[in-house]
Amino acid sequence: MPEEKVWSVVELLKTTTAFFIDKKIDEPRLSAELLLGRVLGLQRLQLYLDHERPVTPSELVAFRAACRERMQGRPVQYIAGEAFFYGYRFFVDERVLIPRPETELVLEHAMERLAASGLASAQSPSILDIGTGSGSIAITLALRLPGARLTAADVSAAALNVARCNADAHGVSERITFVEADALDSSFAEKVGGSFDLVISNPPYIPEAEWATLQEEVKRYEPKLALVAPVGFEYYERIVAAAPALLGKGGVLCFELHADGAAGVRALLGSGFGGIEVMQDYNKLDRALSCISA
Ligand SMILES: C[S@@+](CC[C@H](N)C(=O)[O-])C[C@H]1O[C@@H](n2cnc3c(N)ncnc32)[C@H](O)[C@@H]1O
Structure with a gap:
């Protein structure tokens, strides 16, 4: 069986952003960053500091599930459970x-x-x-x-x-x-x-x-x-x-x-x-x- 590709953070961000743009998803880059950051437990800046980090198969599964939710129109902030206001992080959900x-x-x-x-x-x-x-x-x-x-x-x-x-x-x-x-x-x-x-x-x-x-x-x-x-x-x-x-x-x-x-x-x-x-x-x-x- 062919081994599944091991993605790095930067590759996944680039590919997902392009995919979201193609599907006309609002805020494509931010969506990719927030969702991947959420899955990896990293802040957005850390994604770039650690851009060569490999994404494990289980992280990839969780990230793909989050992307599917985004494709269905759920706001990225609700999926990621966070929004930024005046530089501060706030937990948010549908409430x-x-x-x-x-x-x-x-x-x-x-x-x-x-x-x-x-x-x-x-x-x-x-x-x-x-x-x-x-x-x-x-x-x-x-x-x-x-x-x-x-x-x-x-x-x-x-x-x-x-x-x-x-x-x-x-x-x-x-x-x-x-x-x-x-x-x-x-x-x-x-x-x-x-x-x-x-x-x-x-x-x-x-x-x-x-x-x-x-x-x-x-x-x-x-x-x-x-x-x-x-x-x-x-x-x-x-x-x-x-x-x-x-x-x-x-x-x-x-x-x-x-x-x-x-x-x-x-x-x-x-x-x-x-x-x-x-x-x-x-x-x-x-x-x-x-x-x-x-
Ligand atoms: C536009 S949101 C503002 C939320 C937040 N302050 C912000 O700026 O992101 C309006 C808020 O008013 C609350 N609200 C709606 N009706 C209200 C009422 N009759 N009395 C007090 N708060 C109310 C809503 O639950 C909601 O949280």
């Missing part, structure tokens, strides 16, 4: 939205506004993350702002379990309080407590009418609860209404926006807020809106 690169810009914008706010507590701020999902925003803020205390709220108990597990992995659990609470409910402010120096949220903002237009992978695998609001503005409306109870004077409110959302959110703010800023993403689309509580 949570996969953190997006645009959200890194929102987080950065929020940190800049907080630093510029002149709040005496800006070095050790209290922060509320509404709709925390995997915990990517809250945990990254805890890592970037070592003096910060955070509250991370989500209506999904399943998502909160993922967020807690990520907070443990990053060693920031003692500084984050996780709260199961519904941001659309009038008891929300009471449940999460206040007042905060920064309230940040990447809420569900895709109007139900747009759901059908989303990528098939997103619709099949990511939680609809994390993405869709019936009209699109419900979460902004409720969070802005609760803001007086959530934010101290001079506190910063920062939202991720739908690309068409800036004017609508601005209109909700009224006279209770000043210093409104809208920031665009890599594609020159409005992505973050921040303002200061008057």
